[in-house]
Amino acid sequence: MFFDRPESGERAVLVHLNLDSESEREDPREFEELVLSAGGDPAAYVMGSRTAPHPGTFVGSGKLDEIRDEVALHEAEVVMFNHSLSPSQERNLEAELECRVLDRTGLILAIFAQRARTHEGKLQVELAQLRHMSTRLVRGWTHLERQKGGIGLRGPGETQLETDRRLLRVRIKSITGRLEKVRKQRDQGRRSRRRQEIPTVSLVGYTNAGKSTLFNYITQSGVYAADQLFATLDPTLRRLELENVGPVVLADTVGFIAHLPHKLVEAFKATLEETLNADLLLHVIDAASGEREDNIFQVHDVLQEIGAEEIPRLEVFNKLDLLEQQPRIDRDADGKPERVWLSAVTGAGVDLLLQAVSELVGQDMVNEALDLAPDQGQLRAAFYALGAVESEDYADDGTAQLQVRLPRADWNRLMKKGPEPLF
Numbered sequence: 001m002f003f004d005r006p007e008s009g010e011r012a013v014l015v016h017l018n019l020d021s022e023s024e025r026e027d028p029r030e031f032e033e034l035v036l037s038a039g040g041d042p043a044a045y046v047m048g049s050r051t052a053p054h055p056g057t058f059v060g061s062g063k064l065d066e067i068r069d070e071v072a073l074h075e076a077e078v079v080m081f082n083h084s085l086s087p088s089q090e091r092n093l094e095a096e097l098e099c100r101v102l103d104r105t106g107l108i109l110a111i112f113a114q115r116a117r118t119h120e121g122k123l124q125v126e127l128a129q130l131r132h133m134s135t136r137l138v139r140g141w142t143h144l145e146r147q148k149g150g151i152g153l154r155g156p157g158e159t160q161l162e163t164d165r166r167l168l169r170v171r172i173k174s175i176t177g178r179l180e181k182v183r184k185q186r187d188q189g190r191r192s193r194r195r196q197e198i199p200t201v202s203l204v205g206y207t208n209a210g211k212s213t214l215f216n217y218i219t220q221s222g223v224y225a226a227d228q229l230f231a232t233l234d235p236t237l238r239r240l241e242l243e244n245v246g247p248v249v250l251a252d253t254v255g256f257i258a259h260l261p262h263k264l265v266e267a268f269k270a271t272l273e274e275t276l277n278a279d280l281l282l283h284v285i286d287a288a289s290g291e292r293e294d295n296i297f298q299v300h301d302v303l304q305e306i307g308a309e310e311i312p313r314l315e316v317f318n319k320l321d322l323l324e325q326q327p328r329i330d331r332d333a334d335g336k337p338e339r340v341w342l343s344a345v346t347g348a349g350v351d352l353l354l355q356a357v358s359e360l361v362g363q364d365m366v367n368e369a370l371d372l373a374p375d376q377g378q379l380r381a382a383f384y385a386l387g388a389v390e391s392e393d394y395a396d397d398g399t400a401q402l403q404v405r406l407p408r409a410d411w412n413r414l415m416k417k418g419p420e421p422l423f
Helices: 028-037 061-074 087-097 104-115 119-133 137-141 156-195 211-219 262-267 269-276 292-305 350-364 374-385 408-417
Strands: 011-019 041-050 078-081 100-102 200-205 236-242 246-252 280-286 313-318 328-331 337-341 365-372 389-394 400-407
Touching: 011 028, 011 061, 028 041, 028 104, 041 061, 061 087, 087 100, 100 104, 104 119, 119 156, 200 211, 200 292, 211 236, 211 246, 211 313, 211 350, 236 350, 280 292, 280 350, 313 350, 328 350, 337 350, 365 374, 374 400, 374 408
Parallel strands: 011 041, 011 078, 078 100, 200 246, 200 280, 280 313, 313 337
Antiparallel strands: 236 246, 328 337, 365 400, 389 400
């Protein structure tokens, strides 16, 4: 039996199984938030337990009957699984339930498609969707005759599938090429910042931890922020002046989630490169969340997957307004900041965060008092060009007495050019 799939479904039946495999476990409450974020209307929640997924339909026959009854009762248009389904499982479920079936990966892709605003973000979402769709093409053409073998015996369905696969390959290649240009443009911007020795600080964290709210408070930007999953998708960069450090670039990036689909990690490499090339990661954590420790683990897992686990990290425990605690900085045995407690909504503790960032980013800064002879005017001009001169005075013999502060890399470069001794 086949059915006409609707263009979109709003009334949804949700399905979640507790599996014995730890790696397969998902959070049912988070799944409901995902459905709501996608604009779905959860009509029923079917839950159960299995040792392992059924190879054909993921759920057993009894649970399949229960889902079918809920679909009929609520006239649901879509059944959403809080798990990753194989193409054959999706196809079998659609045939059995006579309605559209969406797995966790497809749901996250749908949310990303709604959230993408920039040209780059839309390309990244489309690439992930096409790669996901390429393994599921056969679903849409089951109503056509498909014969195999023998000259002239291929049916119209098989011909259409081959055409679709070819068109998909062409489109994927085209989008991949355009995204490669975006990556090169981003890399040019990063090289320019590296030449100017401007540090990059990147906000990372579990989705809905408050990254964009914190970003807006610090930079006075108008980045969209809401109490929903994946409110921010496209990366945003802002220049920020830090006391005793100078300019830094603050980057707000896409939020992470448990078992982030690999297709999305691949497609969003251009966005995640802002994280990979950061000098410091601010790991924003929802301090009031009951799943706080698990969310921290999931973020660490994604950072390891993209190769960013070695980048220095400062934990930022946000939403302190929901807890009875005061803003503070926690330091390690060496006195270095390792954790800041604050509220991005009220702004309490944000000054402590900026202080901690200044300490960590400014660790490799040089503070020196220099005496430059009159014939060292070129070197003096170089310090001014870098914005490194904090004060200047002159001795009776015309010597310029400068107090400078600058990154060590700039200092070493200028010392190679300057005549000895400088001071």
